[in-house]
Amino acid sequence: MNVSEILEGLNANESRLLLALASKGKPTSPEEIFSAGAFDQLVEVMNAASWLNAKGLITLSETSYKCYALKKPLDAPLPERRALEYILNNDGKIEMADLSKAVDSSEVSIALGWLRKKNLASIDKSSGKTMIIVTEEGKSKTETDDEKVLRILSNGEAHESDLDSKAIAQLKSRQDLISERIVTDRILTLTDLGKEVVNSGLEVKEEVAQLTPELIQSGKWKDVAIRKYDVRTFAPAIYPGKKHPLSIIADEIRTIFTSMGFKEIDEQYVQPAFWNMDALFTPQDHPARELQDTFYLAHPQRAELDDPVVEKVAAIHENGGNTGSIGWGTKWSKEEAEKLLLRTHTTVNSIKYLSQHTEPPVKVFSLSKVFRKEAIDATHLPEFTQIEGIIMDEDANFDMLCGIIKEFYRRMGFTDIRFRPGYFPYVEPSLEVEVKFRGKWMELGGAGVFRPEVTEPFGIKHPVLAWGMGFERLAMLRWNLKDLRDLYISDIEMLRENPLI
Template identity: 50%
Template structure:
């Protein structure tokens, strides 16, 4: 029965055509050295510079024709401190001998030893002595283990002598301890070996032709006409290429810019504000009662310096009347005694709504379409979806014909521009908006709340001289980021995870 021959050289031929001259020389040199050689040996055999040998070896490894093996070798050198140990013995041994001879009080030992504290530390660690505090002056008492150690050569001295004689230490762990004691210095050297693979050997056995090739066409080649008779190196489009990690902005910063761009495209103007505000602007103007749980110390960061900030007296009286009786708004208010001192207390802002309400107070005439992106602060328990410091997206629309349907359309369009299609709006309650709704998106098979919205109540707008409807919303930026970047834990946004930062998509 005849045999059938299978030609497997086509793939090898294609691979050979992609090899550079340096790669071919390294392959042939490895074959001469029985398949294993150091970079120095390859340099000597090929006549190439070290950088070319290493580059060629790396490319051969990526093509499966060779492998790079690295061995880390440590060597030690005795320091001046180590030499003193060899000549005088270890400090703990010297102190132990003094103790055995009757000089055991700390005061006496300190007169003879500048390194007493170091010696005592090692005596305690090795359980060679105990400290007697029964009398006024502390003293050292040798243990049975310590008495035995006095007449023995210590393993530290054995290792130091071996290294001083150019020998390899029998106890590497003790050598590391001596490095920590500054008795030795450690030098680490990486030894590299290039190994010819089975496929690489097959390529060599098939035969390699060393010829001059043009890898990159230059103006000189064209001007001289050398390109006409030259051999051009083929490009291997399947070969390994390193992943490049160019500099780029933090994923959260990129998302902030994207949100900013969306609102600007929708005709909004950006506003900013301060981190520190009186309770008056952060809560009272928004018709949040002074006994609301959000004002508790466990929920809000109160400042001690300054503890209070000034407020316009006339506006303060108007807001006080709204809280107590409803003022001129037609509301009955919250029916409690408003505390003006509480209104002056200073907090780290709990939401960026304070920015928009200040803007309305300064610009009571419509129309207005503004937004704000900034950090807010709350005493939240840190978990996978909550942080005590986070970003909030705030916005308002103030115009005569503003209505709830417009608010629904606006928020739906905003999230659509961000890439969210699965959105739902649910009725909600907030002290300063009516009607109110929450915005939720589908996230990992469950609905995640991303923010609240509504129309400012008359108790909020009328004391500021505003009669037209004001649409308002506050949205959590980090939760949007979790959905867009596919994160399960909000804390990952602030970790120094370089791999995630490099691989995060450019939104």
């Protein structure tokens, strides 16, 4: 291509950039060009730069480096420093067991590990006791290399060349201390060809980026230069406000149930044990009622029960009432039933709704939070969400229950479902629902038909089909996550990359 052909092919922004670079007379960064004011957006400079680079009119060189910052301000010296101070104040030597006086119990092994690794202290067992003894280095070093880095970073972000690289590596290996960011500097330089193009009478031809009704009506469109449409141009990433992935799934679930004719219900998180357990024929000595499984309220501890149904439920527990069942055969305590707790399942919503709606048809669902004293791990959270529902109908039966659950999962995109015998005190038959995912069966919830011991006190005469299923686990399968906790960590990258729908 000769110079005049090149000139012909330049768009307005490319020409503008060439002229800006020529007037600077030296290699210049896109940011500097942008701040000179000829462009509306930095991305336009970058876009033009990449085209000019491809055409050989400029070179675009990039250098990357790392910057470090504190993840959060340090409110105390590192555990090993606090431990060291403590040992020094105790003549440079303490018993291992006393280390917990210097640092938090969760920091003991961290402090000890780093004291030894940094050679600030050593372990000595020669006296028969395990002693921690400060080394010469520990006595003289008032600041280690990593502490120096932390001190620098406490004044703000710093360039990697200003920091000790070994100390950085050490700090990176520890949790929650420092974060790393890669910064890329770009420099634009006119090539000889670029200079030649500038010197051969380059000028900016104004272009129209958008055809307007006026341009068309007035006929001006014939005279203006219209910018070429190019799908390969850079575009800035836009992160609009959008729904959290969990809300997207929740919406899907709501749409499925409402389109099947269900109405959504919910209740308070705090419930008397009566509704959460007793009304559901859960015996008062059931393990799930224990303090280590259920969150009970401290203030107030109880709510008085004055519903006439309480007596009926009591009789059912003690001797089966007039259901034909023999009940649990134990003395029922009203006090136990009056304890307030954070609901452990949304089945409490279903039974409360039934208590007010005893005639068919009933088709309701809940999608709401429940609470259990679970240790947090990859598949358990103390606060999670259940997908609950009931159907009461004259013709309701077990097949219908299995059919509804299968249909629900089919609409969520899971076709391999199986039912296994399970045990929930309030249903008979009692089922566990499992979904096959990547060749493995995963338990997603329970279901069954409410027992007469549950329905009789309310005078319910027709079958009630009930189910309660995990919401987070479903979301986990949907997004192929290994860890439930990822759903609730608001990782901004994950949220940005997640598609809008």
